[in-house]
Amino acid sequence: MTRAHEPEPARPDAELLAALVSLRGAVAEVRLALEQADVARARADRVLMLDQLDDYLLPRVRAVGAPLLVVIGGSTGAGKSTLVNSLLGAVVSDAGVLRPTTRAPVLVHHPLDAGWFRGDRVLPGLARITTPGAGAAAAGAGVTASAASVATPAAPGDSPGRELRLVGSVAVPPGLALLDAPDIDSVVEENRRLATQLLGAADLWLFVTTAARYADAVPWDLLETAARRRTEVAIVLDRVDHGAGEAIGTHLRQMLVEHGLAAAPVLMIGETPLEDGLLPADVVAPVADWLTALGVDAGARAAAIARTRDGATADVLVRAAGLADAADLQRDADARLRTMVTTPYGDALDAVLRATSDGTMLRGEVLARWQDVVGTGEMLRGIQTRVSRARDRLVAAVQGKPAAAPELANAIGHGLEAVVLDAAEDAADRAHAAWRADPAGAALLAGIGLARSSAELRSQVAAEIRGWQSDVLELVSEEGASKRATARALSFGVNGLGAALMVMIFAATGGLTGAEVGVAGGSALLAQRVLEAVFGDDAVRQLARAASVRLAERVRGVLDGQAARFLVELDTLGTAQASGAALRLAAGQLAGALRRAEQEQAGATARPAGGTPGSAAGSGLRGAGLRRAGATGARADRDRTGTDRTGADRTGADRTDAVHGGGLRGWWRRRRSGPGQR
Numbered sequence: 001m002t003r004a005h006e007p008e009p010a011r012p013d014a015e016l017l018a019a020l021v022s023l024r025g026a027v028a029e030v031r032l033a034l035e036q037a038d039v040a041r042a043r044a045d046r047v048l049m050l051d052q053l054d055d056y057l058l059p060r061v062r063a064v065g066a067p068l069l070v071v072i073g074g075s076t077g078a079g080k081s082t083l084v085n086s087l088l089g090a091v092v093s094d095a096g097v098l099r100p101t102t103r104a105p106v107l108v109h110h111p112l113d114a115g116w117f118r119g120d121r122v123l124p125g126l127a128r129i130t131t132p133g134a135g136a137a138a139a140g141a142g143v144t145a146s147a148a149s150v151a152t153p154a155a156p157g158d159s160p161g162r163e164l165r166l167v168g169s170v171a172v173p174p175g176l177a178l179l180d181a182p183d184i185d186s187v188v189e190e191n192r193r194l195a196t197q198l199l200g201a202a203d204l205w206l207f208v209t210t211a212a213r214y215a216d217a218v219p220w221d222l223l224e225t226a227a228r229r230r231t232e233v234a235i236v237l238d239r240v241d242h243g244a245g246e247a248i249g250t251h252l253r254q255m256l257v258e259h260g261l262a263a264a265p266v267l268m269i270g271e272t273p274l275e276d277g278l279l280p281a282d283v284v285a286p287v288a289d290w291l292t293a294l295g296v297d298a299g300a301r302a303a304a305i306a307r308t309r310d311g312a313t314a315d316v317l318v319r320a321a322g323l324a325d326a327a328d329l330q331r332d333a334d335a336r337l338r339t340m341v342t343t344p345y346g347d348a349l350d351a352v353l354r355a356t357s358d359g360t361m362l363r364g365e366v367l368a369r370w371q372d373v374v375g376t377g378e379m380l381r382g383i384q385t386r387v388s389r390a391r392d393r394l395v396a397a398v399q400g401k402p403a404a405a406p407e408l409a410n411a412i413g414h415g416l417e418a419v420v421l422d423a424a425e426d427a428a429d430r431a432h433a434a435w436r437a438d439p440a441g442a443a444l445l446a447g448i449g450l451a452r453s454s455a456e457l458r459s460q461v462a463a464e465i466r467g468w469q470s471d472v473l474e475l476v477s478e479e480g481a482s483k484r485a486t487a488r489a490l491s492f493g494v495n496g497l498g499a500a501l502m503v504m505i506f507a508a509t510g511g512l513t514g515a516e517v518g519v520a521g522g523s524a525l526l527a528q529r530v531l532e533a534v535f536g537d538d539a540v541r542q543l544a545r546a547a548s549v550r551l552a553e554r555v556r557g558v559l560d561g562q563a564a565r566f567l568v569e570l571d572t573l574g575t576a577q578a579s580g581a582a583l584r585l586a587a588g589q590l591a592g593a594l595r596r597a598e599q600e601q602a603g604a605t606a607r608p609a610g611g612t613p614g615s616a617a618g619s620g621l622r623g624a625g626l627r628r629a630g631a632t633g634a635r636a637d638r639d640r641t642g643t644d645r646t647g648a649d650r651t652g653a654d655r656t657d658a659v660h661g662g663g664l665r666g667w668w669r670r671r672r673s674g675p676g677q678r
Contacts, residue, residue: 016597017061019590020313023320024053026586030323033573034333034440042326045319048200052316055201059122060309066116067109067177068301070291071202073195075219076183078208079238083269084108084180086279087288088171089622093180104129104163105198109177111168117177118166123201126164162194171621173295178206185218196222203305204232204294206287210239211248211271220259227260230311232304235264236287239271265290281623288623306601313594320587324580333440334575338567340434340441345563347430348423352555355419357548361506366415369408370503370527408499413465420461420555424453424562431566444569453562460561464554471550473498475543479535497534500527505544505551 027050032043060066072080081093084106093106105126109117118128172178181198182191199205205226209219214237226233235256240248245268256264267286272279281288294300355361362370432451435441476497504527531540570576 012062012064013593013597016313016590016593017058019586019593020053020057020061023316023583023586023590024050024058026583027053027320027323030327030330030580030583031574031578032326032330034330034337034575035443036329036333036440039326039329042323045323045326049316049319049323051197052200052312054125055123055197057309057312057316059201060203060305063116063121064305066121067113067175068203068294068305069107069122069177069179069201070204070206071179071181071198072206072208073181073184073199073222074208074236075185075210075213075216076187078183078210078213079269080183080208081106081180082274082277082279083208083236083238083284083287084178085277086281086284087178087291087621087623088169089278090169091277092167092169104165105182105194106165106167106180107177108167108169108172108180110170110172110174112174113177114166114168117164123164123198126162128166129163130166173292173620175298175301176291176295178291184222185216199226202231203308204234206234206236206291208236208238211237211241211244212239214248214252215255220255223256223261224259229308229315231308233261233264234290235266237266237268240268241271245270282626283623285623285626288621289625292621292624303601306597310594310598310601313590317587317591317594320583320590324583324587327578327580327583330575330578333438334570334573334578337435337438337441337444337570338576340438341431341563341566344427344430344434345424345559348427348559349552349556351423351426352420353548353552356416356506356551359506361412361415361419362503364415365411366408366503366506369411370499372407406495409469409495409502412499412502413462413469416465416468417458417461420465420558421453421458424457424461424559427559428453428562431563435566448569450565454565457558457562460558464558468547468551468554469498469502471554472501472547475546475550476501479539479543497531500530501543501547503527504531504540505548 027046030046032039032046072084074080084093085091088108092108107117114130116122118130179198179202182188182195184192184195184199186192186195199222207219207223209216213219223233225231235252237248237252249266249268252266253262256262256266267290269279269283269287272283294304428450429452432445435445435450473494477494480494480497507525507528528540531543535543
């Protein structure tokens, strides 16, 4: 049922909603796992953006006609809960001298608006506790004392501080809801975090401070946030001593101007004793009148909601630009760290391949064992004689005579193993040192041992080298089977030919000097001639090429496995795909939707206010309309210490109206007409 003081239910802005949903998805996809400059700020901005989108922007745009949510926040002991209780005429929020007082936030709404808050439309992370109505609302309000968990697995009571108490009260004008938040400077960290989250979900902040603490730093940090987001703000200056209102009010307003909140109204409440735990009705009348006027003015409510919504959206867009840059930096850092690993391990592979092709392997034990196979004497005699002699020795190797080929294979295996292990250790040391010198890499190294190669490396290398030697024998066998000279190949023996092929691919002499060049070069040339005598020139070249490729593949596999110990740390983070492109695209779409929404809002004519304070459905806020009713008498005309309120030192309704030229009505009128008309 549409009430007389409300406009027809508004439909969500489909374009704006779709753009917000798209941006929310892009923000959620951003990964900021790598440590680098300003990443802490980017992470905080990401959390703030998600909170702002989930707790305020998306719920508000999806439900344009939902009640305006006034979050009452402030410092410890400012009197927030007492003010709420006094406005309702009943105790619905704990107040007292023990700190913190407000532990679970309390949301008070008109009973007709209960449906807006029972679900997870707003603040979905808080479990709901629905309690009986307060004061006049207890009679006929129809609010049940049930509890239900919303959007969290925990039931109410299981997560202190993560609950939202819902209270129905006919004292609250329809279309308006009051949320008493925890202290912004609470001694309990969770309370401080929750207070900030609740303020982020507000359509309007009613910020309560005191004459003694209005200049504290913590409140102004949050008020600057409100100014940046263009959130609607009103200030309640509580506990103002008689005679101090003019000076304190002037200073407070100067501070508001300096912090970009010149338009924020200041509502003063003088120091006064409580009556049954509540402030007297005439004391809270300025606040009650201000809120009631807002409650009955549908146009003013809609305008306030639109300004806060648009300001929050603009703030999210500013943060999105910075977050997109941070995402790009994550991708760049990921690429940089990967290069720090792939470069040394690539160099390690190059070193192994170089050592197995420049003659380096044909020294020491390998060279001695090869000489055992082919003989070392008369190296200058004809090559055919040496081929014949080599054939005899190779045949002896496979016929059980004194065999040197197996020892040669073992020597080659041990030599290769040493080369690969040295290269892998050097790569691990270089990669570890590079990561340690980089903030992003240093954080990843914590708690893991990557300074040296893995303990399994030696056995892995040995297995791969044995596998490569088997590959060589397989190549020789396959090539021999395809030749007419099969008998000749068998006379040399597969093992002997395989050993000769291994020696031949190590043949280049770039790593040798002096006498080693002559000995190793001649021995390698002899191996080549033996192979050519069996297979022919072209076949030998193909065999050498294939054997070299298979060796490279096996060594690469080992080194890639060692590099993966580093790279898996990055793969787990998913930062390789980090990019601000999707976020920038979504932000651009949202910026366009926001411009069109603001243009439509600027062209809209606000509905005339309906009713007067106290005329909304129900009993109305306590104290509303007292001034307009001409309330007089001892309480109405004395200050909070019992002294008559006269002139500039009156701290109640007169003071508020004098400060803001016509009170709430004039304030809303000035807001709608723009800053130049204030």
